[in-house]
Amino acid sequence: MECALPESVLESDITTxxxxxxxxxxxxxxxxxxxxxxxxxxGPLNDYNLILFGDLNVSGGSGHIEGxxxxxxxxxxxxxxxxxxxxxxxxxxxxVVGNFKSNNGTHIDRGYLAYQGNFSGPTNICNGAGLTPDxxxxxxxxxxxxxxxxxxxxxxxxxxxxxxxxxTSDNTALIGDMxxxxxxxxxxxxxxxxxxxxxxxxxxxxxxxxxDFATALNVVINVSGTSFTAGNTKNGTESFRNNFNNVxxxxxxxxxxxxxxxxxxxxLALNATIDTKSNLDGAVAAKSYVGNGEIHKGSWSYTxxxxxxxxxxxxxLLMSGLGLIGLSxxxxx
Numbered sequence: 165m166e167c168a169l170p171e172s173v174l175e176s177d178i179t180t181x182x183x184x185x186x187x188x189x190x191x192x193x194x195x196x197x198x199x200x201x202x203x204x205x206x207g208p209l210n211d212y213n214l215i216l217f218g219d220l221n222v223s224g225g226s227g228h229i230e231g232x233x234x235x236x237x238x239x240x241x242x243x244x245x246x247x248x249x250x251x252x253x254x255x256x257x258x259x260v261v262g263n264f265k266s267n268n269g270t271h272i273d274r275g276y277l278a279y280q281g282n283f284s285g286p287t288n289i290c291n292g293a294g295l296t297p298d299x300x301x302x303x304x305x306x307x308x309x310x311x312x313x314x315x316x317x318x319x320x321x322x323x324x325x326x327x328x329x330x331x332t333s334d335n336t337a338l339i340g341d342m343x344x345x346x347x348x349x350x351x352x353x354x355x356x357x358x359x360x361x362x363x364x365x366x367x368x369x370x371x372x373x374x375x376d377f378a379t380a381l382n383v384v385i386n387v388s389g390t391s392f393t394a395g396n397t398k399n400g401t402e403s404f405r406n407n408f409n410n411v412x413x414x415x416x417x418x419x420x421x422x423x424x425x426x427x428x429x430x431x432l433a434l435n436a437t438i439d440t441k442s443n444l445d446g447a448v449a450a451k452s453y454v455g456n457g458e459i460h461k462g463s464w465s466y467t468x469x470x471x472x473x474x475x476x477x478x479x480x481l482l483m484s485g486l487g488l489i490g491l492s493x494x495x496x497x
Contacts, residue, residue: 207323207467208316209412209430210445214459217264217317217434218452230461231257236313238262238281238453242270248272248461252293256302261309275301280309317434320449324432326468327384328416330358332414338365347385348373355465356382363389363418364395373399377407382466384412385429391420394442398425412464421450423457430464 170179184290208215213231220233221240230248232255239260244406246257257275264277265284274292277283277300290300334387336359345368348358351425357380377383392415411429415421423444431438438448440455446462 173424186372204228207465209321209432209464210467212449213447213463214282214453214462215316215320215447215449216452217450218437220452221454222456223439223454224456226456226458231447231460231463232275233258234312234316235260235262236317239264239266242252242266242362245277246274253325259309259312261313276302278302278304280304280307290296296344307460320432320434323468324414324416324434326488327412327414328386328406328430330384330386332360333357340370340374342369343371345370345372346376347373347383348376348382349378349380350376352379354379354381356384359383359385361385361387363387363392363415367392367394368397371398372401373397373404374401375403375411376406377410378404382410382412383407384414386414386416390417393422394424394427396424399428400426405430407447409462409464411446412466419451426457430462432464442473469491 179219197269210229211232211322212234214220214229214233215236216234217424218234219237219240220235220242222242227241227243228247229242231246231467233245235258237295239262246253251274253275255275258272258277258279259450260277260279262279263281263284264364265282266286268286270286271289271291275292277289279301283301283303285296287474288297292296292300292394316432334351335349336357337348338345338359338361340346347359351357357377365452375383406429408428408430415429415431415433415436421436421438421440422434423442425439426443426445427440428445431444431448431450433450436450437452438444438450438455440457442455443457443460445460445481447464448459484497
């Protein structure tokens with residue numbers, strides 16, 4: 165986005181230049197708020213299927229991401245993006261703050277790729293109707309993806325902190341034997357129910373995890389511990405499969421996650437690298453991903469009331485990053 169300044173600015177003093185610099189930065193910020201305000205009200209895990217603040221490096225030929233993706237680092241290797249987005253979409257279904265370099269099997273099934281670093285292929289990447297092989301590739305030069313990354317991290321960190329601060333709900337228990345465990349809720353709440361569990365207990369010798377939702381609409385499972393390896397633990401029971409859009413796993417301390425079998429429910433793990441060969445059903449927010457499973461389209465639509473990112477907050481984040489753009493352009497002139 166260009167915003168040419170009047171010629172008189174070139175001859176004015178530093179005070180006037182400072183005014184135009186502030187105006188320029190605010191102009192860019194306000195232009196971006198419209199696209200981000202809906203994100204703030206809906207919640208990032210409702211808008212994106214995958215959010216990473218580091219790199220995406222799929223370790224094999226799979227790694228399909230069925231919904232929208234935001235990659236805060238580089239795409240080192242990937243597969244198919246946006247399979248389940250609307251046909252003929254004109255949205256930026258894949259956003260990459262860093263560089264995009266992937267294998268020849270990678271393509272954008274619906275919509276467009278917006279990248280801020282460097283693009284080095286593959287060139288035959290676009291599957292959208294009516295698009296040339298590279299016609300869905302868009303270079304972003306206004307710093308908006310960096311700004312969005314800051315907003316996303318701020319809101320998701322606030323969400324994770326909010327959930328981990330909640331006490332276990334009344335009438336909840338983890339019941340069952342060594343082979344089958346159930347998250348049991350027997351109360352009458354119709355909104356959010358919270359479980360708290362350690363990673364060690366979640367990854368015990370049990371083979372199958374089940375869930376009794378009762379009247380609850382949404383369930384948060386806070387998992388403490390720096391690492392989780394599922395091993396034989398899986399949660400592909402009917403209750404999880406039918407309600408995975410209403411479950412959030414908050415791995416608020418995790419730095420490494422490995423799911424041994426298909427896993428159901430959205431995953432919030434901002435400091436974790438996910439290394440898994442299994443499919444994940446739900447929205448995912450993590451530090452990085454080096455697995456080889458598919459990320460099936462899902463969402464987490466519950467947004468805590470204390471984590472709404474207001475328009476002034478967005479402006480502060482955007483202007484702190486974009487103010488330097490106006491300054492650099494004034495200096496070049």
